[in-house]
Amino acid sequence: MRTFDGTDPERFIADFYISFTEELLSSDEEPAAIVDRYHTADVVEFADGHRIDRQKLIDHTRPVRKNRPTLRVEVHEAIADGDRIAARYTLHASQRGKNVSTEVYFFGRFTADGRLREANMLTRAVPTDDSTPGP
Numbered sequence: 001m002r003t004f005d006g007t008d009p010e011r012f013i014a015d016f017y018i019s020f021t022e023e024l025l026s027s028d029e030e031p032a033a034i035v036d037r038y039h040t041a042d043v044v045e046f047a048d049g050h051r052i053d054r055q056k057l058i059d060h061t062r063p064v065r066k067n068r069p070t071l072r073v074e075v076h077e078a079i080a081d082g083d084r085i086a087a088r089y090t091l092h093a094s095q096r097g098k099n100v101s102t103e104v105y106f107f108g109r110f111t112a113d114g115r116l117r118e119a120n121m122l123t124r125a126v127p128t129d130d131s132t133p134g135p
Contacts (some may be wrong), residue, residue, distance in 0.1 A: 005112050011079035013087045013106065016114070021071050024064050025070040033063035038115055045119040055129075069095035083109050090126060 027034060035057050044064050045052040053062075071093050078087035087106045092099070093094045108119035 007111075007114075009080040009087065010082075010087045011076040012071040012114075013078055013089060014075050014111075016116070017073050017091070018071055020126070021064065021069070024061055025068055031065075032058050035061065040111060040115050040117045043116055043118065045121065047121045049122055052124070067095045069093045078127055083111070085110065098130045101126045 004047065020034070021031075023034050023037070024031065029127075035054065039054060039057060041054060043054050043057065045057075071091065073089055073091055075087060075134055078089070078110040079087060085106070085108050087104075089104050089106065091102045091104055093102075094100075102123050105122040106119060109117045
């Protein structure tokens with residue numbers, strides 16, 4: 001995981017989600033330890049109005065590990081100001097032979113060491129060609 005300070009915000013946000021997912025899928029380590037490397041203990045995310053805290057993030061690791069998605073993050077734009085990043089990106093995922101693309105409008109705060117402290121995300125599904133191999 002990269003530190004937040006001085007990192008290009010487009011590269012940072014893409015690396016954050018890709019490396020978090022890769023660690024979940026490649027490690028036998030307890031999910032809580034991986035979540036804690038990427039998120040503060042008091043993390044709160046709102047995704048399309050749904051509140052997600054640390055425990056819900058940990059709970060979400062089980063289906064991620066079961067479904068074993070491959071991910072690609074296409075960042076369209078991102079800006080940083082202090083500890084905040086605003087970004088618009090498309091998350092391309094492939095799992096079990098199905099491709100899914102989701103456009104994300106992200107507003108978040110990070111610690112200097114790169115952990116997510118707070119996020120608000122709005123998402124929408126975007127068309128994808130399922131005949132195209134995954135990311």
